[in-house]
Amino acid sequence: MKLLAMNPWPMVRADLRAMRGTAAVVVLIVALAVAIGVGIGAQERAMRQASARAADDFPLLIGAPGSQTQLVMTAVYLQIDAIPLIDGAVLNRLAADPRVAAAAPIAFGDMVRGWPVIGTTAAFVTRWGRLAPAAGRVFDHEAEAVLGADVALTIGDGFTPAHGTQTHTAPGEDSAEEHAHRHEGVAYTVVGRLPRLGTPWDRAILIPIETVWETHGLGNGHQADEAPLGAPFDARAVPGVPAVVVKPRAVADAYALRGAYRQGGTMALFPAEVLVTLYRAMGDLRDVLVVAAGLNDFVVFLAVLLLAVTLAGLRRRRYAVLRAIGAPPGYVFLVAWLGVAVLIGAGCIAGLMLGAAASLGVASLLAGRTGLLLASLPGWPEAALVAMLFGLGSAMAVVPALLAWRAPVSSGLREG
Amino acid sequence: MRALEVPELAVPAGSLCGIAGPSGSGKTTLLHLAGGLLVPGRGSVRWGDVDLATLTPGARDGWRRRRAGFVFQDFCLVPELSARDNVLLPQWFTAWSARGQAAAADALLAELGVRTPGKRAGLLSRGEQQRVAIARAVFADPAILLADEPTASLDAATAAGVADLLVAHARSRGATLLVVSHDPALLDRMDRVVRLERGQLA
Numbered sequence: 315m316k317l318l319a320m321n322p323w324p325m326v327r328a329d330l331r332a333m334r335g336t337a338a339v340v341v342l343i344v345a346l347a348v349a350i351g352v353g354i355g356a357q358e359r360a361m362r363q364a365s366a367r368a369a370d371d372f373p374l375l376i377g378a379p380g381s382q383t384q385l386v387m388t389a390v391y392l393q394i395d396a397i398p399l400i401d402g403a404v405l406n407r408l409a410a411d412p413r414v415a416a417a418a419p420i421a422f423g424d425m426v427r428g429w430p431v432i433g434t435t436a437a438f439v440t441r442w443g444r445l446a447p448a449a450g451r452v453f454d455h456e457a458e459a460v461l462g463a464d465v466a467l468t469i470g471d472g473f474t475p476a477h478g479t480q481t482h483t484a485p486g487e488d489s490a491e492e493h494a495h496r497h498e499g500v501a502y503t504v505v506g507r508l509p510r511l512g513t514p515w516d517r518a519i520l521i522p523i524e525t526v527w528e529t530h531g532l533g534n535g536h537q538a539d540e541a542p543l544g545a546p547f548d549a550r551a552v553p554g555v556p557a558v559v560v561k562p563r564a565v566a567d568a569y570a571l572r573g574a575y576r577q578g579g580t581m582a583l584f585p586a587e588v589l590v591t592l593y594r595a596m597g598d599l600r601d602v603l604v605v606a607a608g609l610n611d612f613v614v615f616l617a618v619l620l621l622a623v624t625l626a627g628l629r630r631r632r633y634a635v636l637r638a639i640g641a642p643p644g645y646v647f648l649v650a651w652l653g654v655a656v657l658i659g660a661g662c663i664a665g666l667m668l669g670a671a672a673s674l675g676v677a678s679l680l681a682g683r684t685g686l687l688l689a690s691l692p693g694w695p696e697a698a699l700v701a702m703l704f705g706l707g708s709a710m711a712v713v714p715a716l717l718a719w720r721a722p723v724s725s726g727l728r729e730g
Numbered sequence: 731m732r733a734l735e736v737p738e739l740a741v742p743a744g745s746l747c748g749i750a751g752p753s754g755s756g757k758t759t760l761l762h763l764a765g766g767l768l769v770p771g772r773g774s775v776r777w778g779d780v781d782l783a784t785l786t787p788g789a790r791d792g793w794r795r796r797r798a799g800f801v802f803q804d805f806c807l808v809p810e811l812s813a814r815d816n817v818l819l820p821q822w823f824t825a826w827s828a829r830g831q832a833a834a835a836d837a838l839l840a841e842l843g844v845r846t847p848g849k850r851a852g853l854l855s856r857g858e859q860q861r862v863a864i865a866r867a868v869f870a871d872p873a874i875l876l877a878d879e880p881t882a883s884l885d886a887a888t889a890a891g892v893a894d895l896l897v898a899h900a901r902s903r904g905a906t907l908l909v910v911s912h913d914p915a916l917l918d919r920m921d922r923v924v925r926l927e928r929g930q931l932a
Contacts, residue, residue, distance in 0.1 A: 321822040328810035635806040638767055639866065640795030641823045642788060724762045727802070727878075 322648040325636070329653045333625065340618055341661045347614035348665025348703055349672055351607040352696045356673040358600045359695070360688040361680075362593060365391075368513035368686060369585040371441050374560040374568055376404065379581045386588045389557040391684065392430050392514040394422045399554030400580050402535065405547050408560060413567035416442045417545075419555040421526045424475035424497070427488055429465050431475045431519045433526030435544040439508070442561060450506030454543065456525045456534075459502040462518045463510035464685065471504045473519075475529070497529050512687030527553050611703060615658075619710045622654045626714035633718045634726025643719045651708075651715035658707030662700045666692060734759045734929045736773075741922075743778075743873070746900055746907040748917040751926035757910040758878055760926065764908055765798050765876045766790040777874065795820060799867030801896070803879035805859045809852025813844055813862045816851050817869050838865050842895055857888035861895065868899050875900055877909045881916055893919060 330337050369390050377385040378398035387393040408417040418438030424431040436452045439445075439460055450469045453460055461467055476492040502521055510516055522543045524534040532553035534541065560582075562568035568584070575582035626633075633646045670692050677688035734756040741747045749757045762768040763775050766782040769790075775782040777797065782790055807816045817835040821828035836847045842861040844854070851862055860880065867875060877896060881889035893916045900907040909916060917923050925932040 319824055319826060321826045321828075324811060324815055324819070324822055325808070328808050331810040631806075632808070635802070636819075637791070638765070638794070638800045638802075638806075640791060640798075640820045642791045645823050724759075724767045727762070727767070728758065 320642075320645050320648060322645060322652055325649045326652045326656065329629070329649065330656065336621070336625070337657055340621065340657045341664055343614055344618060344658055344661025344707070345664035345668050347607075347611045348662050348700060349668035350610060351604070351699055351703070352666055352669025352692050353672045353676070354600065354603045354607055355696045355699060356669065356692045357676055357688070358603075359693065360673070360677060361686070364512065364686040364688045365589060365592075366586070368511075368515075369589055371511075371513075371515075372559050372585045374562055374571055374582060375585055376400065376408075376558040376560060376575050376580050376582045377556060379579070382581070382583050382588050383592070385557060385581070385583065386585045388422065389420055389559070390514075390585050391686075392422075392432075392518060393684075394430055397556050399556055400558070402547065402552030402554050403550075404558060404575075404580060405545065405552055405555070408558065409546055411571070413563055413571055414560055415563045416561040418559050419523050420557045420559060421523050421555055423526065423530070424477055425492065426467075426473045426475050426519055427492065429462075429517055429519050431459075431521055431526075432515075433521055433523035435523060437544060438559060439520050445508060445511075447506040448509040450504070452506055453520070453522055456522055456528070456543065457502050458505045458522070460506040460508060460520045461504055462508055462516040462520070464516040465507075465519055467504050467519075469504050469507065472501050473504075474498065474501050475519075475521075500525075500529050510687070514685030516687075517685045523555075615703075615707055615710055618654070618658065618707070619713060622711060622714040623717060626650055626718045629718070630721050630726045631729045633721060634723045634729075637723040638727060646721075647715045647719040650718035651711050654711035654714060655708045658711065659704055662704045662707070665703075666696065666700050669696065734763070734926075736760065736931055739924060739931065741906060741908065743906055744904045745922065746897065746920045747909070748920035748923035749908065749910045749926065750912070750917055750923055751932070755926040756929040757926055759929075761876055761878055761908060761910050764874075765800060766794050795823060796870070797872055798874045798876055799870070799872040801860075801863050801867045801875070801877040801880045803882045805856075805863040807851040807859055807862055807866075809850065811851060812848050813839055813851050813854060813858075813865075814847040816862050817847075817865045819866065820870065835865070835869060838869055843891075856884060857891065860884060860888070860892050864892065864895055864899070868903070868905075871903060871905075873905055875905050875907045877907070877911075879911055879913075880909065881911065881913045886915075889913060890915065 372390050375385055375389055377389070378400045380398055384395055384397055388395050388397055402419070405417060405419055408414045416437060418435045421433035422430060436454065439452050447460065448463065467473065474496050477495040477497065478492065524536070524543055528534050533551050535547040535552040537548045537551055560571060562571055572582040572584065633650070636646055636649070637643070673691065681687055749760055751757050759768065763770055766775070766785070769783050773783070780793060782793065785793060808819065811819065814832060814835050817839060818828040818831060821831060839847045839862065842865050844858050844861050844865070851859060854862065875896065880896060881892050884892060896907060896909070897919050899905070909920065911917055
């Protein structure tokens with residue numbers, strides 16, 4: 315095959331060197347167009363994975379009737395909002411229910427230097443035995459606390475929580491507002507730290523739920539003052555709780571429990587269900603963004619095509635000279651086509667890297683705001699998108715190459 | 731309307747033929763016909779046994795590559811390539827590598843007075859650029875040299891040097907030289923000069 319015996323690269327390099335300024339701009343705009351598509355895809359997928367992972371520890375949630383999304387956002391993602399309480403006696407009913415493997419109350423309302431303080435049981439801190447502290451131990455006395463992986467305190471530190479769930483400062487910073495609402499006389503000592511979960515709970519401080527109740531003057535949930543921490547609670551003494559996490563024994567039990575606790579003043583839900591609804595909304599949004607990014611890519615590639623056609627016109631004499639000194643039309647076609655394809659290829663690779671960098675930046679920003687650890691590097695879907703864009707760009711580059719191929723030599727040589 | 735009407739023009743092999751005439755008289759068209767860049771509306775362009783008018787475009791490209799060398803008024807080098815690579819450029823039309831011929835290209839450039847074969851063509855003086863263009867045209871030892879105003883953009887001294895090279899090279903290799911020019915000094919050195927007026931041989 316004659317085409318295989320040709321070497322167009324010296325001319326391609328010469329062409330690219332001759333228009334290096336234009337080439338750099340083309341690579342940049344293609345890279346920006348590609349990066350938008352790559353970033354959207356990688357970020358959306360990472361968001362789904364991270365949010366699903368965060369919900370793994372919450373098979374079934376029971377709360378007061380109201381907004382399902384609000385309950386999930388508060389209990390799972392710690393975007394804490396004031397939500398109504400359910401009767402604490404539910405805890406006893408669940409403890410006695412044979413379909414329940416384990417149940418744990420979750421209580422919010424306090425914070426320390428912007429980190430939410432969550433009251434729960436030691437059993438739930440270890441996710442019913444699945445997690446072991448990365449350092450220290452789990453609390454077994456009322457004045458003890460366990461830290462999430464991202465809380466900047468150390469084992470042995472003491473702290474006094476403040477009432478409230480909203481802070482205007484970044485986690486870890488003191489605020490006058492927090493000082494004004496401190497529970498004076500209440501002190502905790504840090505006794506352990508959990509491993510990183512990649513969820514908002516990494517930023518939480520976990521304390522025995524009994525002390526949350528006591529701090530707010532609601533007793534300790536047990537009949538005796540010195541009762542051991544955790545379940546069983548006393549149905550007559552246990553205060554209301556915002557949410558209860560339930561671990562059913564089996565899938566059938568999960569559905570049965572969800573049905574049973576959707577009445578009588580409670581609402582039961584699988585966080586995964588709420589996520590599916592959210593994903594559907596996210597999916598719609600993603601579709602809009604993907605279409606917008608696709609149109610953006612198309613417009614950019616069209617602009618590159620027009621630029622390539624213009625450049626091919628400006629190079630008409632150069633290509634005519636090649637023909638005059640013996641180049642077959644196929645050689646001129648390859649030089650013109652490869653010149654544009656190389657620019658688009660470089661733009662696609664740069665766009666992939668730029669998209670990855672942007673995704674990492676956004677992931678870091680989101681992790682700072684939500685605590686969700688996003689693995690947002692581009693994957694195969696993004697690589698496929700870039701390959702498709704490169705294919706599209708290379709196909710479009712055929713147009714200026716055909717124009718160069720078909721250009722008459724004699725009139726091309728007369729152009730000054 | 732016909733741009734050019736030439737009943738017959740015979741150029742003996744190995745001779746030097748000048749084509750003169752006012753601008754727009756059809757000189758360049760005649761040169762392009764002779765080089766197979768254009769095909770006549772009727773008639774033939776015959777070099778030896780080969781009638782260019784009957785060849786396919788691909789065959790004309792091949793014939794030009796093997797048999798003809800072109801020199802242009804403004805050199806038409808690729809300024810981003812070195813002098814050596816400009817000379818070797820036609821080799822890449824049919825071969826992946828021209829490395830084996832680099833030494834021969836350097837020797838030819840030295841013979842023509844270009845001592846910096848690795849220097850980018852765009853950085854050479856105009857006289858050196860035209861020497862590189864001549865080296866590119868003659869490197870494959872073509873039987874026919876076609877030159878379109880090869881001295882027009884050069885000062886008198888450089889033009890004389892370029893004319894010397896073209897004539898000397900054609901004479902030493904027995905190549906046929908067809909030159910379009912307004913330069914009387916160059917035309918004086920041709921074996922024969924044909925004149926065109928409004929597309930007709932005068």
